[in-house]
Amino acid sequence: MYASKSSSERANKSDFKGDTQMNKWKASLALSAVSILAAGMVGCGSKNTSDASGNASASASGSNKFKLTVTSSMTDESRVEIMNETIKLFNQTHPNVTIEYNPSPWSEYAQNLKLAFTSGAGQDIVYVDDTMQQMLQKNNYLLDITDEVNSRGWADKQVPGAIEFQNARTPGKDYSVPFMTAPVVVYYNKDIFNKLNLTPPKTMDELNSIMAKVKEAGYVPMENGGMSNTPKMWSVFNMIYNQTSKDDVQQFYFQKGITPAFEKAIVSALTQVNDWQNSGYFRKEDASIDGNAVPTYYAKGQSAMVLGGNWDIPTYEGTKVPTGAFAFPAADASSQSHAIVNATDGGWALNADLSDEKKQAALDFIDTFMNPEIVKLWYEGGSTPTVKADMSGANASDLKKEVDQSIQSTEMGFFLDNAVPGLADIINKQLQMMSFHKTTPEQAWEEIKKEYNKLVLVAQGQ
Structure with a gap:
């Protein structure tokens, strides 16, 4: 995603029921993400974790001071500044929790995540697109937060289908929660x-x-x-x-x-x-x-x-x-x-090895991104939120408005390189070969197809 990203994008279930359902998700997301711009949309209230203003009402579990490590590929100055504001709001109700935010560039992000988790030093809260979620989830590094998504009412707070789209490879189970799309x-x-x-x-x-x-x-x-x-x-x-x-x-x-x-x-x-x-x-x-x-x-x-x-x-x-x-x-x-x-940009996921105390604080951190005040900050910073909030009074730039206007009549489509981990590198290589006149489009596709089939077997554990 970011490219995030692309550059700024879901585990392998043979009985995936999402063909028809996915079309509904995509159509719903395409319309709903843009409709956030219209006046009158108000975020749904949390079932058990937010007050009327959307702030997390419970302080972090326990009174001991501790640290949560957070990472993403959002390294640009504007989004780091917005993240700092998000952390400040979180700390209003969680003064005993220190958030250590250490992002890394998109070009290095996936590899850094892999190295951190395989070495036992995985961060507490990570921002993952589909490829990264596949990589970490299949190795049991991510926490199944389905119950928390339901009990905290996060699906109600988001445009219809956003959480399902982010977790499309594990229907019925949620490992991450998005907060913006990536057109x-x-x-x-x-x-x-x-x-x-x-x-x-x-x-x-x-x-x-x-x-x-x-x-x-x-x-x-x-x-x-x-x-x-x-x-x-x-x-x-x-x-x-x-x-x-x-x-x-x-x-x-x-x-x-x-x-x-x-x-x-x-x-x-x-x-x-x-x-x-x-x-x-x-x-x-x-x-x-x-x-x-x-x-x-x-x-x-x-x-x-x-x-x-x-x-x-x-x-x-x-x-x-x-x-x-x-x-x-x-x-x-x-x-x-x-x-x-255009797909969900990514989602917040949790390390499977969190203690109960850290888990509750980390979930509250995710809940902070449902706060209308924070949604507005990210929207004004250029993001297209998946969280429902009234953006009628937001101070959006002309270019931001033009981007959102341009996609109003379009449908969502996956970042296809996320079909299987490693595919982006294969496509990039073949595009380079074409530019150097060392291969034809037909030959490039044959190489992409061959490597795609190999990567699918690896991804499916064969």
């Missing part, structure tokens, strides 16, 4: 678009036309960051969603196999990205640019577009380039649905 949109330079008399595209043909015009005018059509290739990867995922059915996508994502329709869609998407590469639509130096440096290049004012998450809003606002946002376009004007890369 990926296309940020664009308004000055370049205005100068070339361009408007945000609604279809792939329109997007391709814009790319060509921008290139002809001497600008960089699309920033990417070829050492990580997340914009290319997300482009592929977006195109897959709009070229095949949800059932085909879900079979791939839930490790049930690969349909011919899915194969056709991914080869088509890889071919489109390859055509963009061959047409010079990415920066010439792209292969040597890390994804973290993309905003710096965008800030020079010579780049027309870049794919990024809503977590990037403060970053692109900070470039001082007049920036707008639009949803990655649908396949064509006749498309019956329009899905984009």
Whole structure:
């Protein structure tokens, strides 16, 4: 997720009942997450842990002072500041608990989690996307908090389906609780678009036309960051969603196999990205640019577009380039649905080895993220909360409003690299091979498929 993330994304049950149910979750989430913007939505009251204002009413269990370690990939200054404010509110009712927040960059986060837990030094509270949750849960490192989710009324406090979406691989059991979604949109330079008399595209043909015009005018059509290739990867995922059915996508994502329709869609998407590469639509130096440096290049004012998450809003606002946002376009004007890369960003999970005292305090820490005051802080910081709260008086930036407006009519789609741990690295490698003209889209897919099948067997313990 963050890329979180992607970069800023669920255990293996053979009798997964989520195909029809998941469609309902996705549709519900897509509508509900955006509807938070409307006036009048008020968070539901907690069943047993919150007062009327949403603050946790019980102090931490026991009177002894102790520490809770917390980690995530939220390292940027704005979100660290919001986290500090969240911790301050928590400490109003838990003065005996010290929260030690030590995030690490997305590029290192999964590995750091793995090393910490395998060495017996896993943090008390961790923020996990689907891939990380799979990795930790299958090794029994995470606490089953299903009873607490129910007793504390957390599902009622969130938009319908959010908790189920986050725990989709373990239906009926919850190991983490989300508090925001992670839509990926296309940020664009308004000055370049205005100068070339361009408007945000609604279809792939329109997007391709814009790319060509921008290139002809001497600008960089699309920033990417070829050492990580997340914009290319997300482009592929977006195109897959709009070229095949949800059932085909879900079979791939839930490790049930690969349909011919899915194969056709991914080869088509890889071919489109390859055509963009061959047409010079990415920066010439792209292969040597890390994804973290993309905003710096965008800030020079010579780049027309870049794919990024809503977590990037403060970053692109900070470039001082007049920036707008639009949803990655649908396949064509006749498309019956329009899905984009957008899922629950991640969720708070607990170390399975917590003492009772630490467990109760850690659960109260999660409950703090249900507080409308805290939801507002995260919303104003650029997040799209899954927690229901009245945001009518929130001080959101123009870009934040434009991002949320752009996704209102879209449906949610998984970060497909989270289908199985390790897949993101495989996709990135094949995108790099394509950019160096060492493989074709068809060959790239065959390698991705081969490694995907291997990783699925590992993930399923075979």
